[in-house]
Amino acid sequence: MSHQTDTLERVIIKFAGDSGDGMQLTGTQFTNTAALFGNDISTFPDFPAEIRAPQGTLAGVSGYQLHFGSTNIYSPGDRCDVLVVMNAAALKANLKQLKKGGIIIANTEGFDAKNLRLANIAEQDNPLENGSLEPYKVIRIDVTKMTRSALNDSGLGTKEIDRSKNMFVLGFLYWMYNRTLDNSIKFLEEKFSKKPDILNANIKILKAGYHYGDTTETMTPRFVVNPAKMKPGVYRNIMGNQATAMGLIAASQKSGLELFLGSYPITPASDILHELAKYKSFGVKTFQAEDEIAAICSTIGAAFGGSLGVTTSSGPGIALKGEAIGLSVMLEIPLVVINVQRGGPSTGLPTKTEQSDLMQAMYGRNGEAPMPVIAASSPADCFDTVYEACRIAVEFMTPVMFLSDGYVANGAEPWRFPKSSDLKPISVEFAKAKNGGDKYLPYKRDEKLSRPWAVPGTPGLEHRIGGIEKQHETGNISYDPENHEFMVHMREAKVEKIADFIPDQTIDSGPSKGKLLVLGWGSTYGSIKTALIDAHAKGYDVAHAQIRHLKPFPKNLGEILYNYDKVLIPEMNNGQLVRIIRDKYMIPAIAFNKIQGMPFTAGEIFEKIEQVLSEK
């Protein structure tokens, strides 16, 4: 048999099937193998909405998208080259994401009468048979049948046998992309070390899938995707929520502060709680509170006691925390508030991504209550950004809002993880002595306008803090009109002062002056970056900057903005950063919005760039 073998620069595969089909595992395995081989990668799972729906239905489709290549990869990619579908619903839900001419690998048994009905497809409209897939290359495999026959003497029950059918698909793809099975076999050996039957069955099917590729008569193409030229170093694969959890632990270790997490579960933030709960050996205290208010309040208590206090949630939970965030602004107590944003308003689209809580981060509480806001731009960037959030919180005695989102949180990418010794130190010193003659002045400020942190247990520094307006320096309750105005300005000035201690805004790519700047924040990074590569390839005069520090802005941001004729701001919301930029810098920045619970594709941004450039 001969199969053509092409060398490709990048490939996007989407694995889709029923929630029970193990597509997340299949995707992860392929990803790890690709990463270990040296490809650059980026992945994004696409979970079904929050209720597990009956098998076979559209609502139950679970997907996993992988983008890998021999060039740098910045996002899970737009439309896919290969679509693996375990049933009719998976095809129906994902077909429009497949490139014309792309490959469909279909489990034929997933297109039987029952599955068609569950996917709301009339039997005569079976897409595998009605010619509608003409524009694609369709590889039909009766995975179920082959798995069953391969294992009919394994002694396992049908249910257990069927559970390994994803390994067939995995093996087949390994064959298609010329990969070895080693990594997955090692994984299976660890996973099923105590269940040799299952282990053997899985390995057998994995190999069966591989051999199926080798032996079938189908003219299946094979591909080679060479390793990427990435910065030398040791890499691992990491998801955003995982990176966030690690960044917090790192900050705790480097600052010498005990980490306290007060949290109430909510999608898509819960995994940070789950991750941190595992790391008790780092002395992490995780407190699953009765609600979001108790979550942040317990964190305030812990921070008052001298812990690195963190609370995690998503939009609706953050709304509930607003009053207590205001308290921590007033107390000037260090705290990291993490919002893994999801589709809103209200319960909205709980499993989908969105950037629509920026305004809430800025203004979602009563009174003038400024706090720093900082956003992560990719899964691995969550580590650095949350670490930075912790540093700002404790060094400036302030709550900090860290914005992530469902896309960054669940996406994965290779990470050249740092050595702990390379991490920037976080300096915290608890107050030990009186600072006002024979008195302790809890609101006496240092050159950063930060106040001292005197924790209970420190003799002589007994003091009271609270949410009522306080007198400058003494912190006593004060209703004095001038003092109030002074303190409102002071709290604002203190947050703005942080700009002196953060890096200048950089241009990610493109010229430092020119026709157009694409200004992003948070998780739009990868899509914009990829679009810019294409735009530069076409010779367009366009640059890209991605803001990490949203409050305060880097000091040079205005200067940068004024260097371009136009500024385009893509956001996964109805236009939020754009309002702040327009207000602050008085430039007619152009909003570009997508509010579909899904990231921008690079193509969408590229097209918008072309359009903006072409307009006078």
Added chain:
Amino acid sequence: MSHQTDTLERVIIKFAGDSGDGMQLTGTQFTNTAALFGNDISTFPDFPAEIRAPQGTLAGVSGYQLHFGSTNIYSPGDRCDVLVVMNAAALKANLKQLKKGGIIIANTEGFDAKNLRLANIAEQDNPLENGSLEPYKVIRIDVTKMTRSALNDSGLGTKEIDRSKNMFVLGFLYWMYNRTLDNSIKFLEEKFSKKPDILNANIKILKAGYHYGDTTETMTPRFVVNPAKMKPGVYRNIMGNQATAMGLIAASQKSGLELFLGSYPITPASDILHELAKYKSFGVKTFQAEDEIAAICSTIGAAFGGSLGVTTSSGPGIALKGEAIGLSVMLEIPLVVINVQRGGPSTGLPTKTEQSDLMQAMYGRNGEAPMPVIAASSPADCFDTVYEACRIAVEFMTPVMFLSDGYVANGAEPWRFPKSSDLKPISVEFAKAKNGGDKYLPYKRDEKLSRPWAVPGTPGLEHRIGGIEKQHETGNISYDPENHEFMVHMREAKVEKIADFIPDQTIDSGPSKGKLLVLGWGSTYGSIKTALIDAHAKGYDVAHAQIRHLKPFPKNLGEILYNYDKVLIPEMNNGQLVRIIRDKYMIPAIAFNKIQGMPFTAGEIFEKIEQVLSEK
């Protein structure tokens, strides 16, 4: 005895004493008498901070400011002409508000050793004796002694006797301003109809105060303040919170909807609850919930059931309601959320006024959750504005944020109250029939983009609504990306559409094009208006517009703004409306902020106008 008698255009009197001295009552009595006489008036009480402090201390000072005149009066005024002080603390706390050359009426017994100590004044620094009051006219009266001797045969105890000493002061002021005692005597007769001893004592002291003016040898000046030329009609005096409560009842009556108030007490909003609780004869249901969340949620429930649902609170409570406000945005259910703003952030300055919750009103919840925002500009305006809020809520099926503040809420002014028959009707019609063939489509929209209101109990219209994103028209849960974007835009469009149904922005005074527009919102109205009168007197080219509809803005607002060289936006916050205006209309509007828990004085605004006009 001869006393000079001057005729004055306007007078500002501040009554100040210990919380127990009855200054609020004294002030109110004088106000009512002035109003009945035909003066225009504006008043503002200045309560001690939220905890009742020990008698005689600075913290315990309670004040009441009255501005009355024969011209139109738009605010309680800047600095006062007359300062009545019942003790040393009252003088100390208020002296800087007295005009140079102003009159001090001091109860000398309130400056004894004990009272000086309580006011933290050394005995040798007694201001009545150390010459520091040189720049003022001081009228010293030993009110206590005179009250006691007048009543020593009344059979009352000292405590009771002392309680009537405020009547002495009131009588004296009536004499000073040539007023009759009739109105207050009538009031006393009603109040003490069951306690003849007390009644007689009070009347006796009231008269004693009056006669004291007549008979003393002091060269006390007397004044005449003629009736104002006000628009003909029948007037009453009204406070903001009272007007709000009445506006709600009026809306309930005119719409035929039962009024439901879900509320949790909080200063300075509680009085709306107290007022409404009195009006059970209008079928008003007031529900004092366990917290602010239950308050708004119960209101959502009542609104779902077909009531005119209202929830009242202040900043911190509104923060707590954020999540549920988001739900009501998603449900598209009518609801009026009232925020009587106070000083923030956090607990802040609970008894002081501020306008710092505008951003919270706009953005204080997760996701894209737009809702109309509307603000009252004076005590009486609360009536019209909240009525308008109710109309928008039920006609457009949306939650509406009504912003008032401590200043407007507790201030009072004469009100040419409307006849019920003159009130604009509010048209509500519950859905009665299916609107989608054999189905009821809860999110099918009319030309206003509003959806139908089908209340439980309507046969055939059974349906479910919820906080998850919903399909256009059917309202079924939908995770469809395009539908989500469509619905986000739809909710925004629906709110913006309201602009078609509200009046155009008007210019309150000044030219319709020119050098400077002072753009205010909410309670700054009176101070700006007064400053403009002075500015126009000086011939300055300046106009004034006060925005009631903050979201959506009146459609012609941009047009108006572009007609002036500069736009000045005074706000009792750190600059909030100014951000929205700058963002939306791209004009470099100038912020002018006061964050002292106190309203602007007209003088402050006048000076700022001069400064802005003088700058190039």
Added chain:
Amino acid sequence: MSTVEPNPSMTTFTSKELVTDQDVRWCPGCGDYSILKQVQTVMPELGIPRENIVFVSGIGCSSRFPYYMETFGMHSIHGRATAIASGLKAARPDLSVWIVSGDGDSMSIGGNHFIHLLRRNFDVNLLVFNNEIYGLTKGQYSPTSEEGKVTKSTPFGSVDHPFNPSALALGADSTFVSRSMDRDPVHLKEILRRAHKHKGTSFVEIYQNCNVFNDGAFEIFTDKETKKIETLFVEHGKPLVFGQNGEKGIKLDGFKPVVVDMASHSANDLWIHDETDRLKASMLSRFFDNPRKGGEHLPRPFGVFYVEDRPCYEDGMKTQIESIITSKGSGDLDKLLRGRDVWEIQ
């Protein structure tokens, strides 16, 4: 609930007519299916016009319930269904209001509204699907999960002492405290009928199996093999008897409940269930041993533990308004606007 008098002219409806056009999206095998079925079966019997029925829920797997009931309904936000239902009932005492909630929804984030609803005694029915887990968010422990529970958020076991829901409800002065389970349709239907009949807040705790994240939590009470000896079905006026063939009984030794052998005891010796006795209900609520720990322990009771006749909030509210209107007359808007003191400018 009995405010809602059967309407003789109403169009009756069938259980089938309660099924909506929405796909039911619980996991196959979830205990919620059975509860839905029993509710749909019982509803038509109650004599309430369908349009007068409202289901209000919070957020959770259980809270998807309203979408599957062809009545009026609201799927609200997490923990707040009780508060929303309170306002709805206050505004509309004529409606039959049913709250569906989970253990997390009602006793974690919604704990405050839960206890306040019970003390206020609105005439509504509160069905709490207790699966001792957060189902919707994929398996964190809940305030009813047992100590030591290993879940996603407690990989080393929880250190939280759980609520005893019946005890909490009694402490909050609930007027109707009961327990049933997803796997006993007959019993569940009976408890639902009783809940409906009770005028006041009827708290119905329903043990519900989450077969995905907490499978078998109540197996010992539902499994054929163990059910009879591990459960105790109480009925007003009847002695506390249980066991494979009713061979065991419970009697009070002073204040201590002891399990006795019916071979050597007569029904007269036993604790006779009196659902109007709060103290006894309190004792019953404390039959809360963890049977999986083995050893001597009391069976878990099911049924109506406590019923009290106490005025409902909405009635008090309504009566107050009516009596004021009766004595003072309906409010006159013009009078109100005019107030007490007015003056005229000519």
Added chain:
Amino acid sequence: MSTVEPNPSMTTFTSKELVTDQDVRWCPGCGDYSILKQVQTVMPELGIPRENIVFVSGIGCSSRFPYYMETFGMHSIHGRATAIASGLKAARPDLSVWIVSGDGDSMSIGGNHFIHLLRRNFDVNLLVFNNEIYGLTKGQYSPTSEEGKVTKSTPFGSVDHPFNPSALALGADSTFVSRSMDRDPVHLKEILRRAHKHKGTSFVEIYQNCNVFNDGAFEIFTDKETKKIETLFVEHGKPLVFGQNGEKGIKLDGFKPVVVDMASHSANDLWIHDETDRLKASMLSRFFDNPRKGGEHLPRPFGVFYVEDRPCYEDGMKTQIESIITSKGSGDLDKLLRGRDVWEIQ
């Protein structure tokens, strides 16, 4: 609370040294003054270094308390002191944490954290100043105000059934339930000492007179004339005796408490208080008749109703961490960052 072992080397402090430089701003005559005094008196006896003491409060008149204690303190937001204290104690088990709250602060807006604090049993002391009114906001009824109460927000009388705080606490599995009053300094001090000693959440309800908005709410229990016959001071192991000269006692007639004349009864006939008996505590908590209604009624009990020894949350949390560190060793950050699967790019 007993985690905080007396520190022998500590600098002792006097009650005077607990007074801060802030003016006390309660209304003259407010019951809060007496409570402050008793707390300041008891503190130095407890053997805790002053710097290890933290007072956390919410919002309300009562919640101003921390400003008047020269210890560490936080005046937080309404209803959340319990949640803040939970986090503080979890993070810092070495501290002696005291929560000061009002009836509204703890049982209205703070109700959820209240019941969760009790079930979790953090080793903190919770002092609830119950004045049956919202003092700070100037007189609205609270969840402990009696039905029919006329207040600013209920001009025609409230229709709300109030909580029974002890019953609610017991229902939430509180491990220490007690009651005292502002006007009995000796008793209050004793209860404060007991609260401190108890390891677990010590719930101390303190009847406190708000002489401005709810004057005399507890007069019948504090007034010399009526106190002796209207109150019942319970002590562990002692019979329930009350009256002008101890002439009355309470015995149990089956499950029913009845007042008997000591002339015709001996102490042995009486109910002997056993503070470890939850059921009896439950019965005591239901001695809740409104004495102003007159007629036959039970006296109102004061003292420690219930004490239970149950692990504290913070200990469970700490032990779990320690045992993991003991078995697995302290976490290694570099190992964590590296994870399981890595690859190298040359």
